Amino acid sequence: MTAARGAVLDLLAQQSAPCTVGALAQALHQHHNTVREHLDALIDAGLVTRTRAAAKGRGRPAWLYVATEQDAPMATQEYVGLATALAAQIARTSADPQEAGITAGRYWGQDLARRSTARADSSPASLGDAYDEVLDTLDGLGFDPDPEHGSDVVRLRRCPLLEAAHRHEHVVCGVHLGMVQGLLEEAGADPVGVSLEPFAERGACVLHLPEQLPVRAPGSEA
Numbered sequence: 387m388t389a390a391r392g393a394v395l396d397l398l399a400q401q402s403a404p405c406t407v408g409a410l411a412q413a414l415h416q417h418h419n420t421v422r423e424h425l426d427a428l429i430d431a432g433l434v435t436r437t438r439a440a441a442k443g444r445g446r447p448a449w450l451y452v453a454t455e456q457d458a459p460m461a462t463q464e465y466v467g468l469a470t471a472l473a474a475q476i477a478r479t480s481a482d483p484q485e486a487g488i489t490a491g492r493y494w495g496q497d498l499a500r501r502s503t504a505r506a507d508s509s510p511a512s513l514g515d516a517y518d519e520v521l522d523t524l525d526g527l528g529f530d531p532d533p534e535h536g537s538d539v540v541r542l543r544r545c546p547l548l549e550a551a552h553r554h555e556h557v558v559c560g561v562h563l564g565m566v567q568g569l570l571e572e573a574g575a576d577p578v579g580v581s582l583e584p585f586a587e588r589g590a591c592v593l594h595l596p597e598q599l600p601v602r603a604p605g606s607e608a
Contacts, residue, residue, distance in 0.1 A: 387431075390416075393589065394524070395433055395453060402528075403466040404437070404450035409552035413545070414590040420494040425451055450556040461608050468545055473554035473561075485561025494561065495568020498523055516573035517597050520566055525592075529562075538579070538597070551584065559584040559591070564590040566593065 387395075397410060411421045428434035433454050439447040473487075480486040497517070521540070524531040530543035545551055551558040559582055567577040579596050586592040 391427060394421060395428055397504075397589065398434060398451060399453040399455065400528075400530075401452075401548055402546060403549060404452040404553070405549045406439070406448045406450060406509050409549045410451070412552050412585050413548060414587070415587060420578075434543070466535075466547060466550065470550040470553065473519075473550050473557040476557045477554045483554070484556035486559040487557040488564035488567070491561035491564020491566075492568035492571065493572075495523075495565035495566075496572045498565070499569050499572035516575045516599060517595065519573060520595060521570050523569055525568075532590075533595075538594045540593040540595050541587065542593055543590050545591065554589045555584050563593075566595065570599060571602055574602055576602040 392582075393414060394410060397413060400598055401423065404446040407418050407422050407425065411418045414421065424436055425436070429436060434451055436449045436451045439450050441447045452585075457556070476486050476490075477483045501549060502519070521531050521533065522544065527545055528546040532541040532543055533539070534541065547558055563580070563582040566580060566582070570577040576599060578600060579594065580599075581594045583594075
C-alpha cells in the first residue's frame, strides 16, 4: 500500500461516521479524483466500504465511505448526525453563522471546564494550568493535539466531526474555537491571540494557542 493510500485509510479509520470524498479531499489537501482513486483501490482490497447517503432533493446522493474495521457505536454516529443537522440550521438561520458557532462553543468550553473541576473536586484551574487544560480536553475529545515546541502552534491531527466541518466549516470550526476560548476564560485567562485555521495543513487544522496568556479582566468578553 502506498503512503498516500495509507493516509486516506488512516483518516477514515479515525472518523466516528462515514465521510464523503469531498471531506477527505479537503482534509488531505488532495484533488477529489485522486482521493476517489485511492478509495476505489481500498474498496477492492476490502479495507473500505461505501454506501449511498440519504436522498435529499434532486440529483444522485453522494457516496459515503467508512473503514471496514471501523466499528463506531450507533449512538456516536447519531450524535455526529445531530451535530451536522444543528450546524446546518445555524448556517441557514444566523446572520453570522461563524460568530454564532463561536458563542455556542464558548458556553460549551466553560461547561466542560466546570464539570472537569467538579469531577476533580478541586479549585478551578489556575492560569498557569490553562494551556495544559486545553490540550488535555482536546485530546479527550479526539482532536489528537500536537503542540509545536517553542511556538504557539498546536496541530489538531484529527477532527471528530470531519464531514460536518466540511459541509459547514464556519459553524463547526467556530464551535471548536469557541470551546477553546471558553476553557481559557473559565481558567481566568484572556484568549487574546487564540485563533484556528481549519484544514491549514494536510491532515491537520492549526490552532494558535500562546502558552502565556494575560489574565482576563472581570466582566470582559472575548
